Amino acid sequence: MPTGFHFGRSQFRRYTSEYRKLYAHTFKGLTEKPLGQYQFTITTEQGAERTPFELCETSTGVRYMRINKGEGKKPLEIALLTCSSSASNKLYISCPYCQERRQHLYRFKNGYACRACLKLHYASQSETKQSRLARRIRKLRLALWGYQPDIYNLIESSYYFAKPKYMRWKKFIERREAISALESEYWRLSEQQLRRCFGGLFLR
Numbered sequence: 001m002p003t004g005f006h007f008g009r010s011q012f013r014r015y016t017s018e019y020r021k022l023y024a025h026t027f028k029g030l031t032e033k034p035l036g037q038y039q040f041t042i043t044t045e046q047g048a049e050r051t052p053f054e055l056c057e058t059s060t061g062v063r064y065m066r067i068n069k070g071e072g073k074k075p076l077e078i079a080l081l082t083c084s085s086s087a088s089n090k091l092y093i094s095c096p097y098c099q100e101r102r103q104h105l106y107r108f109k110n111g112y113a114c115r116a117c118l119k120l121h122y123a124s125q126s127e128t129k130q131s132r133l134a135r136r137i138r139k140l141r142l143a144l145w146g147y148q149p150d151i152y153n154l155i156e157s158s159y160y161f162a163k164p165k166y167m168r169w170k171k172f173i174e175r176r177e178a179i180s181a182l183e184s185e186y187w188r189l190s191e192q193q194l195r196r197c198f199g200g201l202f203l204r
């Protein structure tokens with residue numbers, strides 16, 4: 001179980017979180033703490049992995065953690081959302097991909113995302129334009145590459161997958177570009193969704 005946060009020797013304050021999961025309640029103290037640099041620790045098979053982040057606040061008072069992914073890459077932004085309707089003021093964290101409130105996020109190689117984004121369950125009866133598009137992309141991917149790990153994971157771009165051995169390059173690139181264009185449209189819709197949730201305050 002997470003042991004919460006404590007002041008470390010470095011200028012960072014440390015967080016401990018359970019194996020490969022990032023729990024919202026671990027960050028409860030951050031709703032009261034000064035803005036600035038912190039870090040949390042998550043234990044993986046390779047040992048403790050420290051992730052520095054900046055605690056920021058939007059002009060409307062929504063706090064969020066910004067995790068830099070390196071030069072030229074879009075930082076991950078995870079909002080800290082308290083549920084005002086519950087007496088306990090339960091804290092949720094937002095999934096950086098779908099912006100849904102979650103009690104925990106999962107670690108994967110490109111960052112953190114919720115179970116729905118990683119395992120990709122969609123209720124067909126409430127399909128939005130975005131999820132219809134997602135379904136189409138997955139179908140095309142499966143047709144091009146066959147089943148393989150991450151084939152349904154839209155966080156992984158189509159550029160991640162290698163050319164099937166039997167296929168000619170020209171044909172392969174054509175098909176991949178067509179899928180990639182749909183992926184761009186998917187992420188554009190996803191960003192619109194994010195704007196609706198946070199009024200554009202998360203985007204620069």
Ligand SMILES: [Zn+2]
Nearest residue numbers: 095098114117
């Ligand atoms: Zn998500």
